[in-house]
Amino acid sequence: MGIKKNISITYFTLLFTFLLFQQMKVSACTIASAVASNGHVWNCNNEDGPLGVANFINVFPKSTSMKYGYFTLSYFSPKLGEGSSMQGGMNEAGLTFDFNGINTVKGFDPKKMKAFHFGDEQILPYILGNMSSVTEVIEFFETYWFQNGFVSAQMHVADRFGRFAIISASGIKSVRNGAFLISTNFDICGKEDSTSCRRYPIVTSILKNQDAGFNTMMEICKKTSGESTMYSNIQNLTTGEVWFFSKHDPEVMVKTNICDLLSKGPKSYTFSDLKALIEKRTAFQPLHPTKIELADVLKSRYIGTYMNDYTGKLVVEIHQDGIKITSVDGNSNILLPQSENTFYFPNEDVRVEFTKDKKTNKLTMSFYENGFWIFDARKT
Known part of the structure; x- marks a missing residue:
């Protein structure tokens, strides 16, 4: 995704180029959405990406300019969870999305679509802050599109009503209520071959033979995890419960609720210390280092x-x-x-x-x- 340019000047000059390279950059993901027999709606995601990079959960409570509070997921820095650089997110209305990287869709010109009046940077925050259904997201992208990018990614979106969809430059695919939806790194709307990804048939088999629920979504995450899997999240969109775990903090899984997250105010949490989601931490004090002489x-x-x-x-x-x-x-x-x-x-x-x-x-x-x-x- 793109970047929100609020990094201070000194740091910005060093990091500008490779942050710029991240515009609409999405890594491998395994995303699954399904409705359980009791009507609860479940979603899970394995995020695969570059090793040696931090990941963050960024919380944005409701404000006067938006209907819903939400959290986002980001690579590298909390700053990249504020705009179109976010890797995924969920709001308190039970709407969630994440992305799969796919081959660049040829023949699609974003400039032929209408530009969002608040700019590319505000598209994803606007969706999470103001929409509650997959239908609204589909209607949005039938009118607007990122003017820079979103041609080598597909958006997997789900809501608490059990509606699921894939949105990409190749088209839009929605599934009927009760059906599950799986996305990995092939162009679903472009009808690419699903056998190109080993993870897709694994998840398909699980959801065909098991009722959706926490244990099922956990099995999906475990069986599709690889060396490059950075973090995983499981959501019950009906209740607002969320589970996080990662390779940064491998012995820890944290269960929380989006309402609890929002009640703690605007804040970013690192996947390297997931227990901070449920435990108090000492407030961070900015450092004032002193220069020493070094030979x-x-x-x-x-x-x-x-x-x-x-x-x-x-x-x-x-x-x-x-x-x-x-x-x-x-x-x-x-x-x-x-x-x-x-x-x-x-x-x-x-x-x-x-x-x-x-x-x-x-x-x-x-x-x-x-x-x-x-x-x-x-x-x-």
Whole structure:
């Protein structure tokens, strides 16, 4: 998806290029929606994506400008859960959506569709903040479209009334009440071959033979999980119950309710500490680091090229004031030394820490923003 450009100037200049690359970028997903015999509506999602990147749950309570409160899911930073960069979301009316990456749909020109008057960035927040049904979402996309993107993704949308649909540049597919809907990484509306994805027949078999419910959705998540699965979420759209679990915090599964989430106010939670959804945490205090003098011989330990699939290449060099990090677009920033292995951006709470990865023994550059880990880049 696109990005909401509210990142501070220093940090923005370093990260601009690879955030820009994320416009309408969607990774692999397994999404399933089904109605149980007792009428409850269930939805689950496995999010597959780049390793070494943080994931967040971002909560937006109802305001005067929207009918419903909601939460979103994002990669990398809470900031990317605010606009069209969100990977998925659910509102208190029981409407949810997520995305599957698909091959680019050829012959579709977004410019021929009507532009949303609030802009691309506000399409997904508008849907979650103001709609309660799949029907409304379908009607919206029959009129409006993203002017930049949404040609290599499909939107899987479900509501508490048991209506499910796929929306993509290839068309729209909705299913009758009572039928289940599964989406993985092939173009359903474009009638691509479902056998191209091993996960689709696995989920189909489960839902054909089992009643929908928590245990069934958990089985789907487990049997379609892979090395690149970052996090999973299960929702009972009828009751508002939500379960979260992830590889960031593998021993923990948290059950909550969207009303409980919204009652705690606007906040972002990291998948690295899911218990924060249900337990109190000390309020984050912004850091005010002090620059230390660091000899060039110590800085030289960190020079080199670092890579992350999501962020691209980052080059670290010695600078007289600390280290210089240059991103793929050629923009550079100077970070000041806080300790022998930690550097910080002046005037904002973003720091970089260098450590050795225990498994690979490679030097790793880890970024932290406002106390949250956001991503790792490993030295090549």
